Amino acid sequence: MAMPKLEVPLLFLFFFFFFLALTPSRAQTFGPPLVSPIQKDASTLQYIVTAYLQSQPQETKLLLDLGASYIWINCDDYNSSSYRHIPCTTLLDEYVGCFACLMNCRDSNPNCGDSVCVLKPENPFQPSFSGNEQYAPALVDYFSMLTVDNTGSIGGPSSSSPFTFIFSCGYKENLEGLARGVTGSAGLGRSSISIPVQASAIYHYPRYFALCLSGSKTRPGAAFVGTKGPYKFGRRIDLSKPLAYTPLLLNPVGKYSYPDLKKPSSEYFIGVTSIKVNGKAVALNQSLLAIDSGNGSGGTKLSTVVPYTQLETSIYKAVTEAFVKAAASSPFNLTTTKPVQPFSVCYPASNVRSTRAGPTMPAIDLVMHRNDVVWKILGSNSMVRVAEKGGADVWCLGFVDAGVRPKTSVFAGDPSIVIGGHQMEDNFLQFDLESMRLGFSSSVLSRGTSCASFRFAAKTG
Helix, strand or coil, X not given: CCCCCCCHHHHHHHHHHHHHHHCCCCCCCCCCCEEEEEEECCCCCCEEEEEEECCCCEEEEEEEECCCCCCEEECCCCCCCCCEECECCCHHHHHHCCCEXXXXXXXXXXXXXXXXXXXXXXXXXXXXXXXXXXXXXXXXXXXXXXXXXXXXXXXXXXCCCCEEEEEEEECHHHHCCCCCCEEEEEECCCCCCCHHHHHHHHHCCCCEEEEECCCCCCCCEEEEECCCCCCEECCCEECCCCCEEEEEECCCCCCCCECCECCCXXXXXXXXXXXXXXXXXXXXXXXXXXXXXXXXXXXXXXXXXXXXEEECHHHHHHHHHHHHHHHHCCCCCCCCECCCCCCCCEEEHHHCCEECCEECCCCEEEECCXXXXXXXXXXXHHEEEEECCCCCEEEEECEEECCCCCCCCCCCXXXXXXXXXXXXXXXXXXXXXXXXXXXXXEECHHHCCCHHHCEECCCCC
C-alpha cells in the first residue's frame, strides 16, 4: 500500500515541532509534568517505565535506557489509525537524523513505507555492530504518560490530551533479551528526539528530567519529565533540596562514529576526578578518568541498563584492594569469605551490622570536578545481599571488573567507569539539560525516605 498522504495540519505540526525544538521556550506549560513508575524486573534487573501509545492509548512497557537517543516500539503488533511515516528529504528527516531512506515497501503496516525515513531500534542487550543491524521506519504518533498533580506528590492519570511524538519502529526480534512484557525502549539520551527534548518542545516544559530508582523488590521508583521540582516523597520530603551539582560532559565520539566522521555520544558522562575509600584517596591512573577526544574512551558514564557499576580492570583492582583493607580495620573488623559471581569481594551477612542506610561498610566517595562535590556511596548502594537457598548468605561489594569486553563500537572506545543501576537506587538524580548539569543527592535513605515512597494514584477509567 502506498504511504497515506500527510494532511496539512500534520505537516504544520512537523515544522512547528522543528521550530520549537530549536528555539528555547519559556512559555507557560500546557499541562502538568509527566511521570512514570519505574519497575525493576527481578529476573533481568532491567528498569521499566510505562507510557501510552497509539490512537486508542495502550499501556506500553518500555525499557528505561538513560543513554538511548529515542523511543522505539515493536511495530509488528502495532495497531493505530493515527500514525504517519516521516518522508525522506524533508527538514524533519534531517532534524531527526535518519540513517537511510526505505524505498518501495508497500505493505499496509507501520514497518513498511515508500520513501520514508528509517532509524535503528537500540537494544543494549543485543550485540552491536554485528553486521546484522536492522533499521525500521520512523513514525509520528500519539504518546502520553501519567502526570504529576499540582501538589507535587501524586502521580495521577493524564489529564491532558496525548501529543504526537517521533519514535522508531522495531521488530519482534529486536525484543530479544528484554524483560517479559516489554515491547520497546524509552530513550532519555542527548538527542533531538529523546523523550525530555520532545516533551520540552511540545509542552513548553523546562528541559529537566529526574530519576529515582527504587531499591525495593516490590515497590516502584519514579521518573519525572518537564519539571524542576518539587519532587515530594514519603512525608512530603522534597528530594530536589538539597542536591549537589556537577557538569554533564559531552563525549565527542559516540557509537555511530567513523574514522572520518565523529558523532557525539547520546549518553551522559560526568567528571569523576578521584575515588576515596573510607576517606582515603585511591591511587589511580588519572588519564583513565578523562574522556579521550580522539576515540571517546575513558571517563565516567551513567547507565540504567548496566545493573552494577563497572570499573576498568586497574581501577577495579585498586578500589577493591582499598575496600578490603578498610573493611578489615576498626570499626568494621570484617574478613572476606568465598565470593559469589559476578562479585569478587563478599562478607558473611551474620558479621555485618545494618542501619537504615544499609549495611555498615566503608564509604566509597566519587569526587567530582571540585573536592567538595562528592557522590557518597554508602552500604545500601555499595553492597548487594546474596542469599542462596540452602547456601551462602553474604553481602558482596556490588562493583564488577569490566575486563576485556566489546567496544562501544568499531571506532569508539569504552568508558573507564560505568555507574550502574544498583549504585543509583534510592539516590535522586536530576538532569538539567538547560545548564547541562547533574544534580544528585547520594542515598536518601539517611533522610528517612526512599525512592519507593512516591505515591502513585490508582488508575481510573
